[in-house]
Structures are given as structure tokens and as C-alpha cells.
Amino acid sequence: MRILGFLFGFLFLASFLPAYRATAQGTQQPTASVATQASPTSQTQASAQEPSNSKKEKDDGSSDGGHKLHLRLGGISLGAGYAHFSGPAFYPYGPYDFYPLGWDYSAFWYPYWGPYSFFAPGYFAYGSAKGEVRLTAQPKTAEVYLDQAYAGTADKLKDIWLEPGAYDLSVAASGHQAYHRRIYVLSGRSLKINATLVAEVKPGEAKDKP
């Protein structure tokens, strides 16, 4: 009975985790950055900019970024576990998945459930071996996808730091035409993206206009 009680207690505590994640993702991204305007359709590369280390280290929250808190919460989950999630990869389950009594407890099935970022908190934080993507999007609440995985809303992702590589960036909002672009990120380089989504015109609306 004691074990069952503990287990139910744990499941109750653990059920708060997805809600916590949504909050954490919202506050993780730096808010001080200002994305400068680029031409609407162009993908321009700015000159390499070395940001001030003090600010960025603060944003990063150390080399393991947002994983610190994960570790703590993972610890609560009876060591079921903290996994160093360095994504993006299509994991069958979230990093906090665990299997009490051989069952897959699916409360942590983000991002397949709800609007939770597929990327671990801190994934987009500054790193010396990363490149910067400065994203400006209209509407600001547009959803941003990287390699088809949900990353967050555009207003929270003004400054994205990524490992060098090629990515498929998509910005989508309901009632607007989606924006797709193949981007290439190099360490120490900054890339400005201006994704202004064009509103979709419904056939009926077009007819009504004189």
C-alpha cells in the first residue's frame, strides 16, 4: 500500500511537469534581443558578430543549459530519468518517459500532446560553437518549426542559437500562408530571417470585394 501510495503521489506530482515545461520554455529565450528588419523575401547574412559573453552565459545558464531543472524533476521521477536530450531527433517518447510496472506513462508525451516545444529548454541558448538565427515574424504568435519539429512561437524565438548545419525553418499561423526556408547555420555567424506571413484570402472574400 505504501508503495502504491507513493506511486500515485508521484504520478500526481509528475502530472504538473508538462505545465511547468510550457512556462519554462516561455521564459528560457532571451528577451533583450532586437531583430533588425531585413527585406521581406531575402535571407541575408550579417557579418559575424561576437556577442557579449556575460549576457549570453547568463542566458545559457551554464553549459548544460536548461537541463539543470530537468535533472531535479527527473530525480523526483524516481530516476526514471533524466536523459541528456540533445535533439533534434524523433524520439518515440519524451525525455521524461518512464515505465512503472512495465506501462508507458504517457503524460509526458510532448510535443505530440499540446503546444510544448519539442526542443529541450536551453536548446536554443547561446553557445560558443553555435550560430545565431535572428527571427522576425509577423504575426508574432506564429508557430515556428525546425526540421518539422515544433520549436515555439515566434515572439519567444527572436534569437535562436543552433549548432552548425542545415535546417528547414517553417513559420505558420492560422489564416496565413506558411513560410518555409532552408537555412544554413555556421558557428559565430548571424543570420537574419524576416518571415512576414501573407494572409490567406478565402474565395468568398475575394468575390465580395469590389
Place this chain on the structure above:
Amino acid sequence: MNWKLCVVVILATATLLMADGPKGTEPRPAATGYPAHTEINGVAVGALLLTADQARRHFVSDVNRCCLVVEVAFYPAKDKPLNVSLNDFVLRVKDSDIAAKPSSAKVIAASLQKKARSDRDVTVYPSYGVTYQSGRTYDPVTGTTQGSGVTQTTGVMVGIGNPGPNPASTDKDRSAMEAELSEKGLPEGTASAPVAGYVYFPISSKKKNAVHQLEYKLGEEKVVLALP
């Protein structure tokens, strides 16, 4: 758990399919849309030599450091597929012996990485100092005594090197540059519809007034395009 595995496999396959091979660029509606263009045996060819500024805007990789970039488009004749090969290109600098064949994305990326690695940051710091001295002191060198006063010193310090790796110099950067150059490069192979893409020539673009001409072997014919 099996269906979960299926979802993963499907997603992974979709990702791989979306990330396949070179794609080039979107050809303009007609070859006449390019500054240099011609038509031979029903095949229209258009070309544009990118300026340094255009190359900076179109590429994240710093291609200006190693090569000249030419955007080339082919418009094959109807029902006559065209075999596009990078080996058939030559870029010449007019009135000189300089000529080059295209380099592959892999070679260009490796060259850019090497150049980025060899970069050295040299920082010059000016220094200026003002010292106030009070009382009298004996200078053993000159054998004189000095009274109170102000001494001014100026100098320059030079720092060489970076605290971390240079930008775009890691192996991951090389892979990213290779992916960019390859995906934007002119697709090779048989083309039955218009194709376009960038071709990279390892020629330094230091000469400002140099006139370049692009040569392409189209079957038995040789196409020569003067690039403005």
C-alpha cells in the same frame, strides 16, 4: 509500442526524403532573364556572374574568399533531354591565361574551412598613461635629480589570436557549408525541364575590371557567354 516505432520510422524517412541531394535554384521564366544568354540547337542557356555583394546575400558560406560564383540555367529543347555536367564548364578571364574548371561543393567547403581556421584576429590596443611624481629623486643613469612633475607615456599593444575557435571553422561548419553549396549548386544529370543552380570556380576575384567568359561544351558545340 510497435505503432510508435512506425511513427518514428515514417518521420525519419520523411526527413531523409526531404533532405535529399542537390536541388539548385529556381530557373527564371526564360534564359533572356539572365544578363548573359544564348540559344544553340534549341537549348537556351542563361548565366549570371554573382558580384561579391550578391554572393554575400545568397550564401551564408563566405564563398567570396575562394571563388567566383556563376548562376547557370539550362532550358532544354522540348522532348530532347539535356545532359548537364560540371566537367563541361570552363570560366576564363578574358585576355589572360587564367581559366578554371568548377570545383565541387566538398572541395570549396574544405577550402573555406581551412581559410577560416587560419584566420588570426589581430587587435591593436592603444595605451596612454599619466604619472604624477612628487618629491625629489636621484636618477643614477643621468646623475641628476628630478623634482616633482607629470610623466606621460603612450604606447600600442598588439594582441594576436582568438579565445575560441574561429567562426565557420569547425567540422560541423564544413558539413553545413558543403550542404549549402551542394544544395544550391547546379544539378548534374539528365534534365528534361529547365534547371538552374550555382557553379563555383576557384578564381580569385581581386581584379576589379576583369572580364569573364563562361564556356560550356554542348555536344559538339561550344557555347561562350561573356559575363558582364
